[in-house]
Amino acid sequence: MALLEVSKLEAFYGQTQVLRGLDFSLEEGGITAILGANGAGKTTTLRALCGMVRTRGEVSFSGARISSGATESIVRHGIAHVPEGRGTFVRLTTEENLRLGAYTRKDPQAVGEDLERVFQYFPRLKERRHQQAGTLSGGEQQMLAVGRALMMRPRLMLLDEPSFGLAPNLTEELFDILGAINKERRVSMLVVEQNASLALAIADHAYLLETGRIVISGTAKEIEQDETVRKAYLGY
Amino acid sequence: MEFFLQQLFSGLAFGGVYACMALAVVMIYQATDHLNFAQGEMAMFSTYIAYTLISHGVPYWWTFLLAMAISFVGGVMIERIIVRPVEGTSVLNEVIVFIGLLTIFNSLAGWIWEYTIKPFPSPFPKDPLFGNTFVGTHDLGVIGVTLVVLFGVFLFFRYTPIGLAMRAAAQDPASARLVGIRVGWMLALGWGLAAAIGAVAGILVAPIVFLEPNMMGSILLYGFAGALLGGITNPAGAVFGGFAVGVLETLIGAYVSFIGSELKLTVALVLIIAVLVFRPSGLFGRVVVKRV
Amino acid sequence: MDAQLGAKVREIAALASGAKLSRLQWIGIAVAIAVGLIVPLLVSDYRTFQFTLVLVYAMAVLGLNILTGFNGQFSLGHSAFFAIGAYTAAIMMDHWEIAYYWTLPAAGVVCLIAGFLFGLPALRLEGLYLALATFALSIATPPLLKYDHLSEWTGGVQGVVITKPDAPFGLQISQDNWLYYFTFVVLLVLYFCAWNLLRGRTGRALKAIRDNPIAAQAMGINTALYKSLTFGVSALYTGVAGALGAIAIQFVAPDSFTFFLSVAILVGMVIGGIGSIPGSIFGGIVIVFVPNVAEQISKAAPWAVYGTLLILCMYFMPLGIWGFIRMGYARLTRRRKAD
Numbered sequence: 001m002a003l004l005e006v007s008k009l010e011a012f013y014g015q016t017q018v019l020r021g022l023d024f025s026l027e028e029g030g031i032t033a034i035l036g037a038n039g040a041g042k043t044t045t046l047r048a049l050c051g052m053v054r055t056r057g058e059v060s061f062s063g064a065r066i067s068s069g070a071t072e073s074i075v076r077h078g079i080a081h082v083p084e085g086r087g088t089f090v091r092l093t094t095e096e097n098l099r100l101g102a103y104t105r106k107d108p109q110a111v112g113e114d115l116e117r118v119f120q121y122f123p124r125l126k127e128r129r130h131q132q133a134g135t136l137s138g139g140e141q142q143m144l145a146v147g148r149a150l151m152m153r154p155r156l157m158l159l160d161e162p163s164f165g166l167a168p169n170l171t172e173e174l175f176d177i178l179g180a181i182n183k184e185r186r187v188s189m190l191v192v193e194q195n196a197s198l199a200l201a202i203a204d205h206a207y208l209l210e211t212g213r214i215v216i217s218g219t220a221k222e223i224e225q226d227e228t229v230r231k232a233y234l235g236y
Numbered sequence: 237m238e239f240f241l242q243q244l245f246s247g248l249a250f251g252g253v254y255a256c257m258a259l260a261v262v263m264i265y266q267a268t269d270h271l272n273f274a275q276g277e278m279a280m281f282s283t284y285i286a287y288t289l290i291s292h293g294v295p296y297w298w299t300f301l302l303a304m305a306i307s308f309v310g311g312v313m314i315e316r317i318i319v320r321p322v323e324g325t326s327v328l329n330e331v332i333v334f335i336g337l338l339t340i341f342n343s344l345a346g347w348i349w350e351y352t353i354k355p356f357p358s359p360f361p362k363d364p365l366f367g368n369t370f371v372g373t374h375d376l377g378v379i380g381v382t383l384v385v386l387f388g389v390f391l392f393f394r395y396t397p398i399g400l401a402m403r404a405a406a407q408d409p410a411s412a413r414l415v416g417i418r419v420g421w422m423l424a425l426g427w428g429l430a431a432a433i434g435a436v437a438g439i440l441v442a443p444i445v446f447l448e449p450n451m452m453g454s455i456l457l458y459g460f461a462g463a464l465l466g467g468i469t470n471p472a473g474a475v476f477g478g479f480a481v482g483v484l485e486t487l488i489g490a491y492v493s494f495i496g497s498e499l500k501l502t503v504a505l506v507l508i509i510a511v512l513v514f515r516p517s518g519l520f521g522r523v524v525v526k527r528v
Numbered sequence: 529m530d531a532q533l534g535a536k537v538r539e540i541a542a543l544a545s546g547a548k549l550s551r552l553q554w555i556g557i558a559v560a561i562a563v564g565l566i567v568p569l570l571v572s573d574y575r576t577f578q579f580t581l582v583l584v585y586a587m588a589v590l591g592l593n594i595l596t597g598f599n600g601q602f603s604l605g606h607s608a609f610f611a612i613g614a615y616t617a618a619i620m621m622d623h624w625e626i627a628y629y630w631t632l633p634a635a636g637v638v639c640l641i642a643g644f645l646f647g648l649p650a651l652r653l654e655g656l657y658l659a660l661a662t663f664a665l666s667i668a669t670p671p672l673l674k675y676d677h678l679s680e681w682t683g684g685v686q687g688v689v690i691t692k693p694d695a696p697f698g699l700q701i702s703q704d705n706w707l708y709y710f711t712f713v714v715l716l717v718l719y720f721c722a723w724n725l726l727r728g729r730t731g732r733a734l735k736a737i738r739d740n741p742i743a744a745q746a747m748g749i750n751t752a753l754y755k756s757l758t759f760g761v762s763a764l765y766t767g768v769a770g771a772l773g774a775i776a777i778q779f780v781a782p783d784s785f786t787f788f789l790s791v792a793i794l795v796g797m798v799i800g801g802i803g804s805i806p807g808s809i810f811g812g813i814v815i816v817f818v819p820n821v822a823e824q825i826s827k828a829a830p831w832a833v834y835g836t837l838l839i840l841c842m843y844f845m846p847l848g849i850w851g852f853i854r855m856g857y858a859r860l861t862r863r864r865k866a867d
Contacts, residue, residue: 050414071413080414087411089404100404103397104416148415271656273604273663322842327655328602329842332798335604336842339791339835346828453787457667460660498675501668508664512657513649 003028003156003188004049009057009067011041011048011212018044020212021057026156026205028062031182031189033199033220035229036209042192043084045209046158049190050074050081062155076104080149084160086141090134094125097133097144101151111151118147121177138165142174150181159191163198171195175202200224241370243490244483249375249444250458251482252382256437257452257459258478259386260430262471265463267406267426268323270330274337276456278314279434280449281341282307283442284349286435287356296359300439304432311431315424345449356442378440385436386475389429393471402426454501458485461504464511467521477518481507560809564712573704577776578816580704583711584773586812589796590722590805591765597803598726599758600738602655605646605662607789608669609639609763611780613770615673618688618780619681628693628775632714635771636764643763647756666787673782687781690774711772718765723805725761734758766793788831795834798841800848807850 002025011019019041026032036042048055051071059067066074075081080101089097098118102111119126122143128136133144142162149157162178163171179202181187193199200206206223208216216226223229257275264272272278286303290296318337322329360377393399405412405422412419437459438452445451458481466477481504489500511518568576588610595601616638617631646665653661672678674685682688692703699706725731736744737751745751774780796811818837819830845852 052410052413072416072418075414075416083411083414087408087414089407089411091407092400092403096400096404099397100400100412100415100417103401152415269656271660273659318839327659328596328802329846331602331604331656331659332794333839333842335791335794336835336838339788339831339838341835342788343828343831343835347826347832351827450786453667457664460664464660494677496676498671501671505661505664505668509649509661512661513652516657 002026003062004190005058005060006049007058009045009048009059010055011044012054012056013044018053018212019048019055022209022212022214024207024214024217026188026190028155029182029186029188030205031179031191031203033196033203033206034190034192034209035196035199035206035223037232038194039211040209041212042209043160044212046081046083046160046190046192049158050079075152078152078155079158080152080154080156081158082145082149082160082162084164086145088133088136088141088144090132092133093130094128094133094136094144095130097148098125098151101148102153105153110153114151114153118150121150121181122147139167139170142166142170146174146178150185150187154187156188156190159189161192161194163193163195171198178202196229238370239490243486245371245375245379247483247486248479249378249482250441250486251462251479252379253437253441253455253478254458254462254482255386255475255478256382256433256440257456258463258466258474259389259471260433260437261456261459261463262468262474263426263430263433265468266471267402267423270319270334271460272430273331273334273456274341275430275434275459276452277338277341277345277449278307278311278431279438279456280452281345282310282431282435283356283438283447283451284345286439287349287354287442287447290357296357300359300436303435303439307431307435308428310428312424312428314431315427316420319427320420342449349449351449354447356439356447358443374443378444381440382436385433389433390472398425454504457501457504457508458482461507461511464508464518467518469517469521473518473520476520556806560806561716565709568705568708573702576702576704576708578820580708580711580776581773582809582812582816583708583715584769584776584812585793585796585815586808587715587718587769587772588766588793589800589811589815590718590808591762591767591769592793592797593800593803593805593808594722594726594765595758595762596797597801598731598738599734599755600655601755601759602659603662603759603762604659604787604790604794605665605669606763606766606793607785607787608665609643609766610770610773610789610793611669611673611782611785612639612642612763613767614774614780614785615682615688615770616767617771617774618690621690621775622688623681629710631771631775632768635767639763639767639770640760642767644756644760646763647759662790663787666790670782670786673785682782685782687779687784690778690780692778693775707776711776714768714772718768719805722765726805730754791831791834795838798838798848801850801852802846802848804848804850807848810849 004026006025007023009019009022010017022045034042034045044053047053049059051069051074055067057067058065061077061079064077066077089100092100095115098115099111102114105111124140125143125147128140133141136144146162159178162174166174175198178189182189191199191203200220200223203220206218206220207214208223208229216223216229257279260275261272264270264275282303285306286299289299289302294302314337319333322333358374358377360373363373364371365373365376393403401412401417402422402425404415405417405419406426409419412422437455441455442451459478462478462481463474464477465480466473466475468474485500485503488495488503489497495503567579588606591609592603592606595603613635616635617628620626620631620634621628673682676684692707726734733744733749733754736747736749737754741751792815796808796815799814800809800811801807818833822829822833841848
């Protein structure tokens with residue numbers, strides 16, 4: 001059984017329909033990429049999964065129907081969303097931000113261990129531990145967002161443009177870490193990326209969105225070879 | 237010198253009360269961008285509840301805690317039931333609902349307990365401590381109790397997961413939901429805490445100003461002034477502001493002869509407008525950038 | 529048949545835009561004036577006195593409505609302007625023995641200036657903070673009126689007693705009836721001025737500032753001037769109401785002008801209909817007669833009822849009675865059209 005099962009997912013901002021019936025699924029332990037141009041509905045897909053926009057359709061997560069729940073109930077199933085714009089609590093310290101990630105957990109001991117693990121992944125965050133998160137650089141805040149998501153011990157991470165605003169070397173580093181997290185901790189991931197080649201490099205499956213519909217789907221390899229994708233999104 | 241010290245301590249005692257009101261106001265403001273105009277009447281109502289408990293023979297400090305607990309529950313319920321439906325509609329609607337609440341509490345108190353002025357007991361001895369001549373024991377007690385309460389609130393927000401979650405929910409509700417925080421309940425908890433802190437203010441000030449349905453009107457105004465002066469976005473600043481306003485008000489009343497007791501509220505009015513116009517962020521607040 | 533339908537549609541359109549009075553509105557106004565003229569002939573002097581107060585509060589509510597309903601500025605401090613108007617009238621009549629009718633323009637001018645001056649700093653305050661500043665004004669007013677150094681004029685806590693004027697020209701009607709008609713005429717004049725002011729260019733400017741201050745400024749509207757002037761005009765209406773109220777009640781004292789007077793005016797506006805000129809009359813009726821009924825339950829009951837009405841209105845009837853009437857009328861005509 002797939003970890004995440006989505007059928008006929010539609011999403012609306014007010015009266016405007018943004019997603020026009022998505023069907024897709026996600027295997028446990030896999031990394032899936034959602035590609036597409038600006039305005040295709042990539043971010044909205046992630047927001048719809050978390051109940052942050054008005055939706056219709058069915059979403060189930062490891063067998064449980066989550067599509068009608070409130071955001072805070074959905075994420076409690078073990079879905080961590082690293083949102084567009086990072087969602088940093090700017091006036092809290094780095095450590096407080098991370099601890100908030102573990103807000104729903106009831107195992108303080110393990111939370112402490114996970115905090116140390118995040119600091120291992122991102123040593124910069126340890127240096128900035130007691131600093132106001134708003135004073136962190138963009139890259140550091142991105143790390144913080146990923147770290148906060150990890151603190152939840154999620155089964156699925158939704159990553160919205162993790163490369164946004166990062167220098168190329170930092171982006172690479174971040175994707176390496178994401179790959180490592182996926183392998184070591186068996187966290188499934190759904191990644192939205194503008195940078196298609198980067199996303200396809202770590203993903204095993206991918207979907208291409210156009211104006212709220214899935215137009216191409218397949219394994220990352222297949223997608224990479226697809227003529228239209230190559231021309232439009234990979235640029236060669 | 238002795239007169240000065242007397243005034244100073246009296247000012248600090250009032251300041252502690254104002255600081256509590258200021259903190260209550262700031263707590264709700266931070267979470268929801270509302271100024272709760274009913275905060276004073278809620279505190280007054282809590283004080284009447286304490287009065288009833290005491291007159292039924294409940295010991296003072298039990299009453300104190302019980303009244304705080306009842307106020308907490310009441311505050312949570314008010315947010316959930318009455319404020320929630322107009323949440324985020326418009327400033328006008330929200331303010332009107334608060335004014336409605338204010339009016340209801342004021343008249344309910346008059347209805348249940350009548351408008352006659354009632355004395356309210358103080359748990360502190362009448363005689364000044366160590367036979368000193370510059371500070372009454374009740375004043376000293378008020379300063380002490382408010383400091384303890386304010387410090388407790390500080391510890392709660394600084395060191396408990398719920399306190400952290402409440403801060404997070406106030407700062408960024410969307411992100412807070414994403415880590416599983418039930419934001420709606422955090423707002424309700426904020427209302428509950430504000431109501432409980434207000435109850436402390438009411439119970440402590442009642443022996444000085446006497447108990448009657450309109451006792452908190454001007455005190456809330458000083459609380460607002462304190463919150464604004466310290467910075468409505470900064471709880472610690474608001475507490476400082478509350479103490480500062482208390483001292484300022486008392487000293488001005490004592491030393492500036494033409495002001496006397498009647499114009500003290502006008503001083504608060506002028507202070508509020510001056511802060512709003514010249515330094516809206518207060519002494520220690522953040523500058524809030526208005527998004528258009 | 530079609531022509532009839534067309535006329536109806538035009539009528540509704542005119543009603544909605546408020547640009548021109550429809551036949552229906554003319555009829556409504558005529559009926560309202562007729563009722564207003566007849567009422568004192570049918571009831572006792574005491575009732576007439578109450579109806580005078582209805583008119584007085586309607587005027588005050590209209591003042592607040594101009595500010596809040598049309599300009600989007602908020603005030604919890606209109607009790608202060610009401611008090612200024614009342615005291616202006618009382619002091620002029622008591623100290624200088626000036627005739628009551630001269631006190632109205634004086635009260636108006638004094639309040640216009642006071643409102644304008646208060647409006648100046650208030651300009652920089654957005655919704656909530658303006659509410660706070662006016663809340664403070666309202667709370668600070670009664671002690672200010674008790675202030676020792678002013679007591680020579682204000683009478684301190686005791687206040688000032690004034691005498692009710694007799695009907696002029698040897699008219700054979702009671703003082704209460706005369707004052708009612710006097711107030712009625714003043715109210716008509718003020719209503720006409722408000723209507724005239726709000727339907728045209730000025731009204732559009734005020735609404736533009738309410739709905740989108742930045743766009744309004746970009747269109748070349750001097751928002752600062754308009755906003756403080758609106759504050760002034762609003763205060764003027766409320767001040768004249770205060771003066772008339774003082775004359776009718778024959779007495780002013782600080783404790784008549786507490787924050788709860790502001791609440792009453794607010795209640796009148798909200799229940800009558802925010803942003804509605806005719807709605808203000810309903811506001812006046814609510815302010816005077818709701819306590820009358822509720823007081824039979826308990827002394828505190830009127831205020832409990834006011835507070836409950838405020839909150840219920842926000843939930844179920846945010847446009848007040850007048851909005852309710854309009855909606856009902858629109859629904860009715862639509863149904864008729866469908867038939």
